[in-house]
Amino acid sequence: MAFITRWLRRFSLLLLGLVVLIALYVGTAFALVFWPSHAKTAAPATPYVEAWVLSNGVHTDYVFPVRSALIDWQKLFPLADFPAVPPGAEYVALGWGDREFYLHTPTWADLTVSRALGALSGRNRALLHVSYLRRDQFGPGAFRLPLSMPQYLRLIEHVRGTLPAGQATAIAGAHYNAQDAFYEANGAYHLFETCNTWTGRGLRRAGVTVSRWTPFDFTVTWHLQRVP
Template sequence: MKRWLRRVAFTLLGIMALAALYVAVACALMFWPANAKAPPAPELEAWVLSNGVHTDLVFPIHSAAIDWRQIFPLAHFEAVPPDAEFIAIGWGDREFYLNTPTWADLTASRAFGAMLGGNRALLHVTYLRRAQLRRGAYRLPLSEAQYKQLAAYVRATLPSGRAVPIAGAHYGKDDAFYEAEGGYHLFETCNTWTGRALRHAGVSASRWTPFDFNVTWHLQPASP
């Protein structure tokens, strides 16, 4: 019995040590950012939107670079607000996304299942009013060229570059889910997808971003 308890104790200590190392590495890398240079003068409105756990990229619906309505048609949504100005795009675990519309729906098994991996990913796309960016928004200092790089990164996440909607999958009337490349796991989270997008576009960002604060650390909070 004592030997069994000792094994359990060592296993738990090992798990705690690995979890602490995971967080420590994520925090340490924030102080060694990629693209550590002065940002350009912003040429358009764009943000990272965080709910404290998950991050989305937020872009104007239409600009000279791209019209997102051509990629994610309004017909895929139940009712996009007529005054929507922006589109939020996030990447995440399929099972978690589809079965956790609110934090009240979160279960331990679902959270551990996402961390362990094995599920395909989805894109979650929402058309937003400006007022929906009053909390958790961080301004992206993007040039037009950087914005085009971010748009290309998002499109590359779509299988064969096509937006394939998940039929009947919505949180509300202004959002939809799409098939996406990749799979979610402990080292490839929704926030690593966002952080990689920023690095790809030349925005200053931590070299590894498993948590939302890793993504937003080098950005300035802003109220549109």
């Protein structure tokens, strides 16, 4: 009986410690939203690039025009890597994440505890997910990201720096649909390096107002303007 009591006490302390750590993690992320890395500024004067951040409530992507004066994304991510990009796709969505999670969890119904824990462990390599989109495919989680040309150039460099040696190497046969593809990427996903910290780091580098740490989607989008 004494053994069971000691075991229950230890288990309770372990559980309490876990709850405290989770609360500290979430609380820190939330608090830092109110201490952004850059003060809010007016929208950049023209010429500027009209870009967006897309959020599905958990994960964030950049969305850029396919072509601009600074880059043609189709030259980096050629249409031959995609099964069938829809006509009129004028935008490219770019997101970074855990390799196993990306490839084996196309919907939340496919999520398992072991897959989630594997992603948080940092054991898996990362991938870059690229989709070509039409404007009407953005959905409700779109946030305006007006960028000056120098800001956009820094975000381009951020994306290119994610690719090994700056080259886009597609994962053969890996697609969620006809208009997306996956590419090899540097880094590994873990509790302190999430898809959203990748998005936020690029925005900070570009001088966009964003939280100093962005493990969650809301920490990326808090200071952005939601598209009506």
